Amino acid sequence: MPRPYVLLSAAVSLDGHLDDAGPQRLLLSGPADFDRVDAVRASADAILVGAGTIRADNPRLLVASPARRDARISAGRPEHPLKVTVSSSGELDPRARFWHTGGEKVVYTTDEGAGRLRRAGVPAEVVSLGAEVDWHRLLEHLHDVRGVGRLMVEGGGKVHTQLLRQQLADELQLVLAPLLVGDPQAPRLFGPGGYQGGRLRLVEVRAVEDVVLARYEPTAPGAGDAAVPADRHWLRIACDLAAQCPPSSTAFSVGAVVVAADGTELARGHSREGGDSVVHAEEAALAKITPDEPRLAGATVYSSLEPCARRSSRPMPCARLILDAGVRRVVTAWREPDTFVEAADGNGLLTGSGARVVVLPELADRAKEPNHHLGV
Numbered sequence: 001m002p003r004p005y006v007l008l009s010a011a012v013s014l015d016g017h018l019d020d021a022g023p024q025r026l027l028l029s030g031p032a033d034f035d036r037v038d039a040v041r042a043s044a045d046a047i048l049v050g051a052g053t054i055r056a057d058n059p060r061l062l063v064a065s066p067a068r069r070d071a072r073i074s075a076g077r078p079e080h081p082l083k084v085t086v087s088s089s090g091e092l093d094p095r096a097r098f099w100h101t102g103g104e105k106v107v108y109t110t111d112e113g114a115g116r117l118r119r120a121g122v123p124a125e126v127v128s129l130g131a132e133v134d135w136h137r138l139l140e141h142l143h144d145v146r147g148v149g150r151l152m153v154e155g156g157g158k159v160h161t162q163l164l165r166q167q168l169a170d171e172l173q174l175v176l177a178p179l180l181v182g183d184p185q186a187p188r189l190f191g192p193g194g195y196q197g198g199r200l201r202l203v204e205v206r207a208v209e210d211v212v213l214a215r216y217e218p219t220a221p222g223a224g225d226a227a228v229p230a231d232r233h234w235l236r237i238a239c240d241l242a243a244q245c246p247p248s249s250t251a252f253s254v255g256a257v258v259v260a261a262d263g264t265e266l267a268r269g270h271s272r273e274g275g276d277s278v279v280h281a282e283e284a285a286l287a288k289i290t291p292d293e294p295r296l297a298g299a300t301v302y303s304s305l306e307p308c309a310r311r312s313s314r315p316m317p318c319a320r321l322i323l324d325a326g327v328r329r330v331v332t333a334w335r336e337p338d339t340f341v342e343a344a345d346g347n348g349l350l351t352g353s354g355a356r357v358v359v360l361p362e363l364a365d366r367a368k369e370p371n372h373h374l375g376v
């Protein structure tokens with residue numbers, strides 16, 4: 001399902017708090033970082049905050065810079081991003097600044113909350129997601145109905161927690177401010193719960209006056225048939241590995257990465273690597289992992305091309321090697337054409353043996369690129 005790119009944006013104190021417990025909002029950043037946030041806002045199609053943030057902070061959520069607003073208008077976009085909020089109960093004050101500044105607003109809620117919001121006369125489009133708030137449906141609606149390609153989420157902690165735990169965030173932009181709050185009642189960025197087990201990927205780190213901006217990406221593969229942002233990241237790496245293959249006129253160039261459920265990379269490989277003129281990418285990657293590796297059972301194999309079902313060079317096709325390794329989830333970009341093997345159906349072999357196969361056709365061109373000389 002297509003959905004927006006979801007960017008979580010937050011600032012915390014050195015002891016991990018979003019705010020202190022006092023009535024005034026604690027300012028964690030300085031002018032330079034507020035200007036950076038303004039630029040991120042200007043890049044977004046929509047800005048989302050939870051209802052708790054509207055109640056606690058009463059924010060306007062506007063693009064402050066006239067130059068950035070002009071640039072948006074010149075590009076044919078609205079002057080301000082769409083403002084989005086989420087409230088199960090629908091208990092929101094219709095006088096809040098959120099509703100009365102900037103451009104269009106939409107509030108996602110439940111059937112019960114929708115009645116309350118309409119009775120209160122909230123000046124926004126009210127969209128019910130049913131009996132409860134479902135983030136998947138919310139993001140699909142934003143994408144399909146509102147045309148949102150890039151969503152900036154500015155909190156609060158409850159919203160950030162839900163999006164990260166449900167593997168719906170593409171990126172976390174975290175600012176660390178040189179302050180200590182020291183109050184156990186003060187709100188934290190992330191609440192307790194089940195997150196990915198392994199390390200997130202650090203994409204960028206930058207000092208902005210006295211705060212530090214760190215950008216992270218989740219790394220844990222999805223668990224089911226739906227792709228999560230980390231799945232696309234790992235498959236892009238597999239496609240880029242394909243470009244490293246020594247050229248061949250008798251075999252495809254393919255890249256593969258094996259990733260544990262917690263987001264830890266176990267191995268990677270590409271076709272014909274290390275002077276082996278017939279080795280396949282998935283075979284090369286799996287050969288680097290000891291067969292008794294317990295994380296293989298929960299791992300995902302990313303392969304730029306559908307794993308092979310038959311091959312002449314070696315007795316074991318890659319689909320069989322993957323199954324024998326205990327892996328039960330494969331993500332691939334491109335189905336094998338009939339160039340070398342008629343009606344190869346590695347995906348069918350995998351799914352017929354109980355593995356999940358997720359195909360991401362949006363990366364097919366990237367997977368094919370090192371194979372153009374083969375007429376694909």
Ligand SMILES: [Zn+2]
Nearest residue numbers: 280308317318
């Ligand atoms: Zn193969």
